[in-house]
Amino acid sequence: MQSMSFASQQRLSISLRYALLILISLIFIFPIVFMVMSSLKPDLQLLRDSASLRAFMPVGDISLNNYADAFARVPIVQFFFNSVFTTAVSVAAALWLNSMAAFSLAFLQWRGKALVLSLIIATFIVPFEVIAIPLLMVVNNLPWLGPEGFEIGWLNTYHVQIIPFIADSLGIFLFYQYFRDLPDELVEAARIDGASIWQIYARIIMPIAGPILATVAILKFLAMWNAYIWPLMTIRSEELRPIMVGLQYFFQLNTAWGEIMAYLTVVTIPVLLFYLALQRAFIESIATSGIKG
């Protein structure tokens, strides 16, 4: 038997490794490819194709009709706007309030600080699912001053989708950790120069908090964009419905599969593109959030 040379053995081993890596990639990609391809096909062809590998190919009668039909059936644009609006406001407010609280915890001296910090860490283990039902009771009894005057109950509004989520203990903690590791001289020097606390926060600390701002923003973005259980319980009217709950209602209309695939594609592709553009930041943020638990 003739043995292979070391170099060709190594080449074989490397090709095998790549083959394995690509094979596993297929497992993670196939549903997404299937989704996009199916969204382009009429229903009958979609069902026929799913009996063969044609399910993953843009073949046959390809068109954007499913998209047109889906958009005509339900106000997807409105759902999209609702999600973009609640997500954008929550992300902006979360960055501001959480960083401000963390700044105070990291740099300022006040009574009760240690207690507050340990309470914040203690709340890590409370999953949202535990408080969802009593929270429903809380928001049902809260007052709100709107354009129509004073009213009780937050159900079926934009603010019920935003305000309970703009502060979160993980966000505060992530900012706190980051600030705590900054050199003290940064703050001390600014103080000696006569900067006020607000100036130190806004002009010195926030400008160098880029990486952690990205992390908290991405985590909040994913949580809000994918919000399901809470809007399901609190939002009744179509014009306030976010995109994921809208998707489930759309599905329940016994819609054609092609249209559902079109809707799924519409809600997924922006997030995937966003992810592809910022892969490193996404992966690092989620790895950081893994410390929670």
Place this chain on the structure above:
Amino acid sequence: MTTAAEARRNSPLWVRWLLPKDAPLFQRNDAVVGWLMAAPALIILTVFLVVPFLMAFTMSFTNQRLASPNPAEWVGLRNFERLLNVQIFSLEPERDAAGHIVYDDGEIAYPRLRSFTRNNPDYPHLDGMRELTSWQAGENRTILLAADVVFFRALINTLIFAAVIAPLQGGLALLLALLLNQALPYISIFRSVYFAPVVVSMVVVSLLWRFIYDGQNGLLNTLLGIVTFGSFQPVDWLGNPYTALPAMIAMSAWQAVGFHMVIWLSGLQTIPTSLYEAAGLDGCGAWKKFRYVTWPGLRNTAVLVLIVITIQAMGLFVQVDVMTRGGPLDATQSVVYQAVQRGYAKQDIAEGSAISVILFVIVFVIAMAQRYITRERN
């Protein structure tokens, strides 16, 4: 120059209260500004996290409803009794006048369970209970009865879901991490691909997999058919009580495995390469390197990964709501799905809260177990 003590005396009472005793003078202003800066976030956390958390406990002892004209009343442990009450009951065979066991078609005949659980004055503790499962014990039939069969199924399913998915997903994530933790060109592309499902909403994933799992046109049946050259009999994966929960587990692991792969990867990168080199010089092969270098270095990561998956698994909801609504035959009921069914759909906040408290107790025990395990190793 004024001292800290003088400054404290000259300050208004509320500033004095906010200021720590040993605070240096120039930080006097800190206490006020500090509170002002932290207050918005802390108020929101209190109103929307701490208060509801405490309310879950208090309301679980009442008969609170979401909107009711009558004020809530204390009912003690009634909600928990209704949810968790289980009894073991032994059914004795029917006997004829002579005391012989009656057989019906060769099977031992038993009295109807209903005659004991429906208004039987001799068995008040069994009233309204239903059969969860039963088994044969000698000539008697032993029956496990539950007051709330659906909740019990939900509890068992959720525990099974968590117990299976934690090692499955954690293990697969470790394999992927080991595969990616090698110096090959373009390896980070594969990391990004494996991670991609994590950023896709679980609602989207669940709907997509409904189609994949479909009994008639499902992609999974097609693929299995191709792989087995057509000898595979199509299965309605989500319509069959035996395959519905496993199908849900497989899909959930597919979606989230990239998340834990990343956590393993960061654990792997903390292991110094010098250890591998030393092991290589000692003649260790790949398996021995893993067994004696990699695995001991990953112990805390392992605990973290398992606990995080378990706690996430206890919150199982979206998959159930989108894919099966708890069916078929309650095979995919989950604790959180039941909490929402009762607390929201039936507006029975008290019972929903009681379920939330049970969920919290389970999560709390798991989290404490993690602390205990990691502390012991340190």
